[in-house]
Amino acid sequence: MQWQDSSAQPTIWTVSVTRLSRLFRDVTPFFDGRAHIETIDLGFEEAVTHIRERLRNEDCDVLLSAGSNGEYLRNRIDKPMVLVRPDGFDLMQSLTRARRHAERIGIITYGDELPAFAAFRQQFGLHVEHRTYHNAEEARDVVAELGALGCGAIVGTGYITELADRAGLNGILMYSPESIHRAFDQAIDLARMLHSARSGAPARASRSDADARYSLRRLLGNSDATVALRDQVRVYGSSDRTVLITGETGTGKELVAQALHGASPRRSGPFVAVNCGAIAESLLESELFGYTEGAFTGSRRGGRMGLIEAASGGTLFLDEIGEMPLALQTRLLRVLEEREVLRVGSVRPVPVDVRVIAATHNPLDALTADGRFRRDLFYRLNVLRIALPPLRERADDIPLLLMHFLRAAGAGPMVIDAPAQATLRAHDWPGNVRELRNLAERIAVMAHAESPLSALTRPLLLRCAPEIASQSAAPPSPPPDGNSGQRARGTLDPATIAEALRLHGGDRQRAAAALGVSRTTLWRHLKATRAP
Incomplete structure (x- = not known):
């Protein structure tokens, strides 16, 4: 296939089975005018045979798939491959859906554990069994194992949900439309980059x-x-x-x-x-x-x-x-x-x-x-x-970055109140700036739904990202003696500083975030307290 110019539309084939195929089709209309997208409802060796046969007379620019099926194709088809990657928000949504179907839940992921899994398990207070698999035989075994343990709902990839359905369990797909959108954007960008080089x-x-x-x-x-x-x-x-x-x-x-x-x-x-x-x-x-x-x-x-x-x-x-x-x-x-x-x-x-x-x-x-x-x-x-420092080491940048991402997501003018800022600074941000940008998109969706929404408060923040609550303590309430006014004028009570440091194990970054000041300000107060 020859593109006439850099504005031509790339051809993308999505390769998946069952529910993931339906999700691909739901998202595809959003990319009309940007790419020619076709869904292939096959997996593993059947998909390999079908694609190789078609490539004799046709061409595509990028393949798009997910999970074990994507990894299988990636090593057998000589075409660029983009894999759909679920994030923490996908996991939160899928666990919420699973909770509606069963008291005991299982989650099965391909390869390694999802980084956000432990935090979500703690946040939801659910007994969640987690297993991983690397091939089809292991997938069947772990589905059977979780079923025997009494898990009524299984969260996983398209292949896992298909196996769960066959076993009489509730299969819950772990991917969201947002993660599919991101994967399509990556596929289109990759296709255009490769086309530029080939031309x-x-x-x-x-x-x-x-x-x-x-x-x-x-x-x-x-x-x-x-x-x-x-x-x-x-x-x-x-x-x-x-x-x-x-x-x-x-x-x-x-x-x-x-x-x-x-x-x-x-x-x-x-x-x-x-x-x-x-x-x-x-x-x-x-x-x-x-x-x-x-x-x-x-x-x-x-x-x-x-x-x-x-x-x-x-x-x-x-x-x-x-x-x-x-x-x-x-x-x-x-x-x-x-x-x-x-x-x-x-x-x-x-x-x-x-x-x-x-x-x-x-x-x-x-x-x-x-x-x-x-x-x-x-x-x-x-x-x-x-x-590059991780976001947790430059916590003072978080409010500014979030405001920028909110504007880019179309949330309109919005301020972030002090308790919300303290909570944001105290979070570990394992996904760094990418995680913060995803949070901004969630908040933007909420802002449109509850318009007009002019302020980001801590309750709203935790509604959009409950995983943050599991890693950050609630900011301390201002004492009735007026210390909050002293803090605004640049002074902190030594006892308050000592208590914040004790609560956060001596970690000055977290203590400063909980107090609503920068780490530099906290250091200045500590130095003044120790001066003779």
Whole structure:
């Protein structure tokens, strides 16, 4: 399939079974005009056979699936794959639905446990049995096991809910329309990025759009950590050396990479982003390095430029670099050292002028020690390094960020009262900025439903995100002797400070959040108290 221009619509095939297929169909109309979407109601080997047969005469740009079915396809079909990822809000909704059907609930997830599971189990006060599976046989076994334990409702993937229904249990799908929306957005973005590279003419935004997209102003926040980050981006942006960005999931690594590009002399060139964990290993090599005609069965006539070549003159952002296979790490090292790329099937290298920015949430030094990441590539990437702080370490930025996300979600003018701010600051934010943005979208939905809604209070906040209550204590009520007025004028009672520190195990960040002041203010009061 050949797109006529960068505004053409990509073709996306969703691959799923039973209830997830219906959910895909429910969401698909929202993307009319943006993509051609078709749902394939098959799973596992049946889906592989069907897709391979169709690809002989048809083409699609990206496959979209979920759970064990998605992982199965990902390793057997040479097409980019986007997997639907449930978040904490999905889990909360599915557990609520399950609770309506049974007193005892089971949840079955593919692979590892969901990070938010323990918090939700505590928040709901439910006896929830949790199991994981890695293949179809394990899935059948754990469904039977939970049924024998008396679980009347099973929360899980589409495949799990199908097995639960067959066993006479209530199968509850763990995915929400919101998570499907996010996956479609990712699939469309990935398709357009790959198309730009294949066409040999990467799409470039207008200068005003590019300035906005790659501006330092997008790194919002007034905390010391954020101010230092913007300064670091300014300095590193002027250099042409390789940068390694580290940080937890959801801390905004791609946003920082875009800001580095915008602060560099390459700002007028392309910015090409590749998620090394989102493209199947068998496909990643040809996507990155390109290939010549006849390099392998099914290769396009005339060959194709890879993403590294497409980024020449600009910046190549390699997200989740720790997921790159060892064989491709060797080839990437050659690109960095020789500034040339060798297409698959070719013996003639092509010169490239590209700056590489890599990012990872995995500790590359540990992967290097275990032999899972090349030591020489690690040192070649780790020239300039930016370590992004998690959101809990820059809690003073949270109200500002939330206001920004609320405006972007169309919530209209809204203020955040002091108890709500204290609760937000005390939360751990395991999903970091991404989790905060999702919260803003939930609040925006509530704001539209209860319009006019001009203030975010703590009760409303906990209605939208009950998981926050399990990790943050209620802010202390102002004492009747007027200490709240003293606090507003910049003074705190030493006894109040001592009690807050005791309640939070000496953690100054949490104590400051509970007192409704910044950590710097708390430190200043502690210093004044200890002064002779």
